[in-house]
Amino acid sequence: MNSTKQKSVVTGGAGFIGSNLASVLVTEGYEVHVVDNLSGGKRENVPAGAVFHEMDINDTPALAEIFADARYVFHLAALPRVPYSIEHPQETNHANVDGTLSVLAAAKDAQVSRVVYSASSSAYGNQDTMPLREDMPAHPISPYGLQKYVGELYCRLFSEVYGLPTVCLRYFNVYGPGASAEGAYALVIAKFLKQRLEGGPMTVTGDGTQTRDYTHVRDVVRANLLAAQSAHVGKGEEAVNIGAGKNASVNKVAELIGGPVEHIAPRLEPHDTLADNSLAKQLLSWAPQVSLEEGIAELKKLANLP
Numbered sequence: 001m002n003s004t005k006q007k008s009v010v011t012g013g014a015g016f017i018g019s020n021l022a023s024v025l026v027t028e029g030y031e032v033h034v035v036d037n038l039s040g041g042k043r044e045n046v047p048a049g050a051v052f053h054e055m056d057i058n059d060t061p062a063l064a065e066i067f068a069d070a071r072y073v074f075h076l077a078a079l080p081r082v083p084y085s086i087e088h089p090q091e092t093n094h095a096n097v098d099g100t101l102s103v104l105a106a107a108k109d110a111q112v113s114r115v116v117y118s119a120s121s122s123a124y125g126n127q128d129t130m131p132l133r134e135d136m137p138a139h140p141i142s143p144y145g146l147q148k149y150v151g152e153l154y155c156r157l158f159s160e161v162y163g164l165p166t167v168c169l170r171y172f173n174v175y176g177p178g179a180s181a182e183g184a185y186a187l188v189i190a191k192f193l194k195q196r197l198e199g200g201p202m203t204v205t206g207d208g209t210q211t212r213d214y215t216h217v218r219d220v221v222r223a224n225l226l227a228a229q230s231a232h233v234g235k236g237e238e239a240v241n242i243g244a245g246k247n248a249s250v251n252k253v254a255e256l257i258g259g260p261v262e263h264i265a266p267r268l269e270p271h272d273t274l275a276d277n278s279l280a281k282q283l284l285s286w287a288p289q290v291s292l293e294e295g296i297a298e299l300k301k302l303a304n305l306p
Contacts, residue, residue, distance in 0.1 A: 007031045007070045008228075011057050011103060012077030013050065014041025016179050016187075017118065017171075021074055021221045023047040028225075033066055036077065039095075045178065057099040060106050067110035072228045075103045076118045078148070082269060085144035096147035097154075104158045104166070112164070114234050115155065116227045119168040121213070121243065121273055123149035130247075131276040134170070134239050141270065152239050159236025167233040169223055172243030172275050176217030176295060177302060189214065189253060189296065193303050196259045206266030208251035213243040213275045216290035226284040233283050243275020244288045256296045257305070 008025050012018040013034030018041065025032045032050040035057060046052045053066055057077050067073060079085070079095040100117070107115050122145035123138045140146040155166035179187045181194035192202040223242045227233055233240070254261050280286040300306075 005029060005031050006072070007033065008072045008074065009033045009035060009067055009070045010074045010076060011035045012041065012075075014038055014043060014045045014052075015076065017174055017217055017220055018074070018076040019045035019047065019178060020176070020217045021076070021224055022050050024221050024225070026050055033070070035063065035066060040079065040180070058094070058102045060102045063102060063106035064109045067106050067112055070110060071113045073103065073107050073112050073115045074118075074224055074228070075100065075115060077103075078118070080144065082122060082142040082144045083267060085142055085147065086268065089143040092143055093147055096144070097150050100151040101154055104154055104164065108158060108162045108164045114165040114167065114228055116224050117151055117155050117166060117168045119152050119170045119239055120145065120148040121170050121172045121241070121275065122270075123152065123170065123239075124270070124273070126270045130272060131245070131274040132241065133276045134241060134279055141268065156236040159234075164236075165234035166236045167227045168239040169220075169227055169242045170239050171220060172213035172215045172241070172273055174215050174217055174220050175299075177299065178217070188212075188250060189257075189299065192254060192257050193299055193305065196257060196305055197303055201260040201262040202254045202257065203262050203264050204250050204254060205264055208254065208261070208263065209249050210269065211247040211249045211272045211274070213245070213247045213273050214253070214292050214295070215242060215244045215275075215288060216295045219244070219288045219290055222289075223280065223284060223286050226286050230284050238279075238283060240280050240283060241275040241277050242280055242286070243273075243277050244292070245275055245277045246292070247272065247274040248292055253292075253296070256293065257300065
């Protein structure tokens with residue numbers, strides 16, 4: 001990829017997915033700027049070679065200055081996780097809806113070439129049929145799902161009204177190196193690995209039959225790069241599924257990691273997710289490359305688990 005030191009900005013670039021993306025952009029030769037208020041990310045996650053701006057994305061004028069001369073803005077900053085949004089709907093709305101509006105306004109003022117928005121499969125909520133397709137009506141069942149979907153609508157609006165090129169990527173359950181195992185941001189695979197390292201059982205919510213489409217972070221990063229450059233997207237019309245196209249139960253994840261399991265109370269969440277990723281193949285020439293078995297085996301090796 002020939003970037004000729006093009007400027008790219010990653011909001012949320014100190015977080016899990018954002019830092020993985022920023023690292024690849026640095027490697028690819030981009031001038032990379034990371035914007036993060038460190039509410040969920042960590043300073044040490046920002047890759048060497050990237051310029052770090054510790055600030056809140058709701059500071060639109062400061063954001064517009066950082067976006068000046070940027071070719072691409074990758075908007076990943078968010079307060080994630082469904083349970084946290086249920087407990088804190090106003091706080092998460094400020095970050096996820098107001099923050100996205102701020103990013104789009106700043107990108108418009110800075111005349112950015114394209115905004116790639118990290119959307120979420122939680123916009124689908126519970127659907128009667130699988131796999132989940134982009135032409136299904138959104139039916140979020142949590143504040144987080146609604147907030148991320150509103151971000152998609154704002155992207156489309158800014159493309160239609162202001163001519164700002166945008167594209168939305170609906171991530172399914174992203175996992176991989178650097179995923180948080182802590183608190184409200186904990187992701188199930190990272191949480192299970194941490195519990196195994198600490199010698200305890202893996203805590204499975206409900207009966208563990210609920211399934212998720214686990215998608216490796218390297219595949220998600222590649223989707224972002226393709227979405228930034230594809231001539232087939234950018235008009236704000238597309239919300240593209242970025243998912244492995246295969247799902248696995250929480251029980252299966254525990255089995256792949258290996259060790260004792262303890263069941264805890266179920267929580268409000270869709271029972272199943274499964275991506276139809278044919279649109280990503282069609283528009284972005286993207287297909288997942290890392291299987292769940294390979295991804296978990298790699299994480300176990302990194303964690304020195306047998």
